[in-house]
Amino acid sequence: MSPSPKDTAALPPGSLLGILGGGQLGRMMAMAARTMGYRVRVLDPDPRCPASFVADETIVGHWEDVEAARRLATGADAVTLEIEQIGVASLEAVAEIAPLRPGVEPVRLIQDKILQKNWLSEDGIPVGAFRVVRSMDELRASVRALGGRVFLKTARGGYDGRGQARIGFDGIATDAEIEAAWQSIGARPAVAEAALELEVEISVMAARNANGEVRTYPAARNHHENQILAWSVLPAGVSDEIEVQAESIAAKVIADLKLEGLLCIEFFVTRTGELLVNEMAPRPHNSYHQSERGCVTSQFEQAVRAALNLPLGETKLIAPCAIMNLLGDLWLEAPNGQPNFVAALGEPGVRLHLYEKHTPRAARKMGHLSVVGKTSDEALERVKRAFELLK
Ligand SMILES: Nc1ncnc2c1ncn2[C@@H]1O[C@H](COP(=O)(O)OP(=O)(O)OP(=O)(O)O)[C@@H](O)[C@H]1O
Ligand SMILES: [Mg+2]
Numbered sequence: 001m002s003p004s005p006k007d008t009a010a011l012p013p014g015s016l017l018g019i020l021g022g023g024q025l026g027r028m029m030a031m032a033a034r035t036m037g038y039r040v041r042v043l044d045p046d047p048r049c050p051a052s053f054v055a056d057e058t059i060v061g062h063w064e065d066v067e068a069a070r071r072l073a074t075g076a077d078a079v080t081l082e083i084e085q086i087g088v089a090s091l092e093a094v095a096e097i098a099p100l101r102p103g104v105e106p107v108r109l110i111q112d113k114i115l116q117k118n119w120l121s122e123d124g125i126p127v128g129a130f131r132v133v134r135s136m137d138e139l140r141a142s143v144r145a146l147g148g149r150v151f152l153k154t155a156r157g158g159y160d161g162r163g164q165a166r167i168g169f170d171g172i173a174t175d176a177e178i179e180a181a182w183q184s185i186g187a188r189p190a191v192a193e194a195a196l197e198l199e200v201e202i203s204v205m206a207a208r209n210a211n212g213e214v215r216t217y218p219a220a221r222n223h224h225e226n227q228i229l230a231w232s233v234l235p236a237g238v239s240d241e242i243e244v245q246a247e248s249i250a251a252k253v254i255a256d257l258k259l260e261g262l263l264c265i266e267f268f269v270t271r272t273g274e275l276l277v278n279e280m281a282p283r284p285h286n287s288y289h290q291s292e293r294g295c296v297t298s299q300f301e302q303a304v305r306a307a308l309n310l311p312l313g314e315t316k317l318i319a320p321c322a323i324m325n326l327l328g329d330l331w332l333e334a335p336n337g338q339p340n341f342v343a344a345l346g347e348p349g350v351r352l353h354l355y356e357k358h359t360p361r362a363a364r365k366m367g368h369l370s371v372v373g374k375t376s377d378e379a380l381e382r383v384k385r386a387f388e389l390l391k
Contacts, residue, residue: 008210011077011308013037018076018098020069020090022049022058024355024365025082025284028292030054032300038308043072050355051082066093073097080261080307082283084111085157101210101307102261102282109257110282113191114155120277123256125249128268128276129194136182142192143173149195154185160363161227166195197271201278202236203287205264206250207302210309214255215302216247217295217315220287221376222266228363231383232287233322233376234294238269245275253280261306262299264288286325286365290379293351293370294321319372322379324387326367331360339390347386349373 017033019026022044030040030051041057042049052058061068063083069090073079076098084107091104109115114132121127131142133152143150150173154163165181167173201224205217221236222229236243246267254263264285266278284299292298297305297313305312330339341352354367369386373379 008309010310014039015077015308016041016056016075017304017307018072018079018094019043019051019055020063020072020079020081020086020094021083022046022051022055023082024050024357024367026051027054027355028289028300028353029080029082029284029303032298033304036301036304038304041072041076043068048358050357053356063087063090066090069093070097073100078307078309080283080303081107084282086111099210099260099309101309102259102263106257106259106263106282110280112155113153113158113279114189116279117191120253120280123253125253126274126276128196128278131192132189133192134189136179136187139182139190139192140175140178143167143178146192146194148172151193151195152181152185153191153193155189155191160229160365161224164227169195196268196276199269199271199273200236200238201266201268202238202242202246203232203264203266203285204246204250205262205285205288205291205299205302205315206247206254207262207306207312207315208254208259209306209312210260212255213312214251215312215315216250217288217291217299218317219243219246219267220290222287226363228327229286229325231322231324231380232290233380234288234290234320235317235376237376242269242275249275249277253277260309262303286323289353289368290321290323290370293372294319294379320374320376320379321370321372322376322383323368323370324383325365326354326369326387326390327362328360328364328366329362330390331366332362333391341390343389344369344386347371347382347389349379349382350386 016039019042022042027050040055042051042055043059064087073094133139149168152165201222202219208214219236288299349371371382
């Protein structure tokens with residue numbers, strides 16, 4: 001089917017943008033859309049979701065609720081998303097009514113780690129050794145074949161390290177350990193990956209609009225704690241060779257997927273200098289929140305531009321910048337229930353971002369601190385100092 005003229009026209013301010021999902025990514029996209037004079041409607045199971053406070057309208061419904069998805073799309077000029085775990089039937093229902101950007105197919109692939117990993121390796125993209133596992137027997141064989149130390153990741157629904165288990169990290173894995181890992185992810189289809197020796201983790205954000213224009217951002221360097229992103233900094237400080245390779249992989253993948261919107265690729269750089277794709281996300285990404293401070297165009301504005309088929313914005317870095325995530329633990333551990341924001345804001349270059357989530361829970365992303373600095377080391381030091389002042 002060739003796109004109708006309506007599908008490829010640029011949508012001017014005043015148009016209505018629908019967003020599937022109203023979490024912090026949807027909120028920050030909605031803020032960028034409002035800045036440019038667009039109207040915003042979101043769909044989320046929670047009527048008081050983070051985006052609800054900045055959207056014109058919130059439709060309450062789950063990701064599998066096809067009727068709610070239709071209500072989101074009806075009257076919208078374009079629809080995008082902030083979470084990939086939306087039911088395919090909902091995505092298809094939206095796409096029948098309004099241009100769905102990124103598109104049904106790339107999301108269907110990405111939301112299933114088995115389809116995603118197979119697609120990447122068939123597309124010739126470098127990935128680490130992995131096996132698809134659908135039973136305890138296959139898992140046992142895979143642990144052996146992959147060298148004994150394995151990350152087991154459920155195919156569907158995992159995030160922030162949830163739906164993951166590590167095997168063989170405390171010596172040779174016993175059958176009991178493998179069985180426990182298999183049960184812990186719900187004994188469901190999964191990907192088993194060889195545990196890699198990592199030098200550094202980076203990500204690259206790419207954007208593509210319906211006219212096929214593609215732009216990539218400079219790579220970000222990411223640091224995880226307990227499998228959750230703790231901080232991220234731009235620029236990554238990797239070699240020119242790795243930078244060029246990572247950006248060109250991101251540009252190739254977004255074009256090959258024919259994705260209209262944002263695509264963030266998470267990479268591993270191994271101790272032996274290999275650049276391997278870990279996973280990808282068809283939406284704004286936690287590791288580019290600092291683009292709001294340090295890039296000509298933030299990832300959120302870029303998401304809006306891509307969804308509305310506007311010319312994509314410049315992605316150049318204006319200033320080194322970093323973010324640090326604020327997890328619910330900070331609130332739970334604070335003597336009076338609230339981190340010391342006033343102290344943190346005294347640190348030069350710091351800005352506070354809170355997502356207006358009502359209940360702090362351990363490991364729940366509640367907000368972040370962002371900073372700019374003269375160098376990435378300075379940005380990182382400042383954000384770490386500000387973070388310590390919160391405690
Ligand atoms: N094969 C691997 N070898 C070494 N480390 C790994 C491997 N897979 C995952 N990790 C570590 O665990 C982190 C989280 O893994 P992954 O990105 O697959 O999970 P996720 O649940 O999708 O996380 P997020 O939502 O934060 O991106 C990685 O960033 C990396 O630090
Ligand atoms: Mg990840």
